[in-house]
Amino acid sequence: MLYDKLKSYKESGIYPFHMPGHKRNDIVNDGILPYNIDLTEIHGFDNLHNACGCIKEIEKKAEKLYCVNRTFLLVNGATGGILSSIRAMTNFGDKIIVARNCHKSVYNAIELCGLNPEYILPDYDEKYGVFTSVSPHKLELLLTKNPETKLVIITSPTYEGVMSDIKTIADICHRHGAMLFVDEAHGAHFQFSDKFPNEAVKCGADVAVVSLHKTLPSLTQTALLLTNNLELSEKLQENLSIFETSSPSYILMSAIEKCLDFISDNKSDFEAYTNRLSDFYNDTKSLKNILILYNDKSFLENCFDYDFGKIVISSAETDISGAELGKILREKYKIETEMSYTDYVIAMTSVCDTDEGFGRLKNALFEIDNSLIKIEKNYDDYNFSEIPERNFNSFQKNSFNSEKIMFKNAQGRVSLEYIWAYPPGIPLIVPGEVITDKLINQINILLENNIQINSTKNSMPDYIYTAEND
Template structure:
């Protein structure tokens, strides 16, 4: 791309900036923003330089086929769900899936049956989907054709994909794993096994989330020969026909970097060092770090790259902790919840970054005191589905005050982002627990969004 931009070739083609030097201000890479001109291959029919990048991804992830995604894991999820189902199919869905999965259910006219993960009572996060839960769901829905699971979760919780896949395949159920937060798994034995290597039929993984690539770049990967063509056909629907060459070159650079084994070895050393220093913390708990033993949690496996910092019983909220990290220590977290703050680490984090974080946590920890918490065990409920998501499309409803919406059917999705997991999904009956969850989030200073944009005041539902 750099070589071509200096070749003197004049562009009587897109993009409209024409690589005009008058536009260069050091912020936008106009000079290398190319399109499908001669010699630069085609994403949807790759046989040249793009194919070389795909081949590199296939070698690194040890898969039969890797598709480059330039509109994030969302495009991969939509494409995979449509490629792996027929309209009207029954689909088993972990209820902590990203909202893109629910959009796929609606677009593809699928009938979902939800699997609700248990809650870890110490940190208030979702635990693993167990093989027993998967088997029960399959037996209760013998007509199901696909199982969709998020692993790892935002907080790094991993499910037993190998055992779940064995069970699913015995019943002719395919398995799709949203592995958006696990792109780094293949590059160190300190991380869990990746989904496709564990038997999953298809996985989607976001390079930009936990590896050094640009935002919006991801991979769709599979070992199933029979799925390659359907996946390609659906990517041509859901992925742009004008892919960014800047993004695709970022994928190439990322994959080349990931061959640097020493970089990942040094990263694990930094994580282990941070873990040791966390043992000094008296009050603040970090999931799987310091004095918190991951064996005390109901997880099949855990991704050590995620730092979930709990404030339960410390007299401050997750929002207040995030504000202190941001305003006093110039540290910006990934996600804020009422009970915890999530920080993402990657191979590109520096020792200085880890030192700044542990120093900030030491100071905040010294100012906190633990209060005895009497939190009753949380028993998550399977939401009552009155309508399939696809049946909600075009339905006429009305905006109703949140407190008056209990027992009505939602015609929109309501979620906090991140992580983008619906608090209530289209077609579900709104419960008192849903209303309380929305109120709790907003009162804690966390932004809650909805399809129609009026939550938390009103929700669009069937009267």
């Protein structure tokens, strides 16, 4: 409906004395950028922050497809939904429980909202260096120890596709009087095949965000906020008006609409997609040195469930790193993967992938596999399954004198910056936490493996802003 209105308006002959400044003219004259359907909130085109017309119809379409009571369109990515949801579900100073492997946008929300986090470490697979599921038992112990907890935040699926038991976790949270927010950014496709795990809100989460652009055919920055908790709807809308742009892109909103239409009209494509995935996993079981993680039964024993749409290619038992494997795939085979880490590569798939694409990846892996040697590695060097000592909460960081020092000399100092590897964008240390020799060594190993390390003030990898450890 919105897309058709945009096309019709383009052809109407109406002159645009309004934003955007390109006035629907293709200034590069190549037909690639859709200038001619880029509009603002003019008459008849609804308003994202008070939807009652064509945008409201897109929300209703999403609610029907995802089987939820309320959906909000997100054009600032899942990040806007994460910030808005956490602020809507808490008050300043609240105690919350947060899975330590959450995306940095969750940590930004904690800082902005002045929250007091208690961290829970998901289980960790030391062999492959991957966080697995959040333990419901450990969470219940933590909630019992912290009865004032207002909100629990977890990521499921993780970047590697690992799922937690959302139904059991939601039941535990609600029994202890806490709400549950799930960063489900990488699980937008779950609803559309029973071969994938169940969607978080369906399992009892109070609120979840899904990124359409990650695993479905939509444009970058498009996402949805999902909830069955209608009592939260007004607060969610209020906070979306704070964190989401007041000039939302009609191109992005129409992309959401066309993505939802695609899902409705092409349900059989998801069966073909999951069949391609199953064939790929079966065919790659015979790799000798490289391992596709979800083909390893011992790894699966550590996971509640997993999204097999994430192909996690492990080089943990070979003589190359994940970064080297990613480079070979890129330079020799013209295959660009989503992420290369210390000892694995992630190939993200979607319903739009082809037989030819899966075949190219499979053939490349078998060729590479034949050139590798199986070896043992020391995984303790980059095991991040510890929570650093905390001196103060992140929102208090501006109360301390800042000193820029060389990172290699920062042992014992308190960080005033977030440091994270990107991707996946999970903080390795948070403002207020103490820097240790082990952390310095671990980050140096990541750098040696050509993993990109970022920090809040772009001082890394050479320098870091710190305070004294009082």
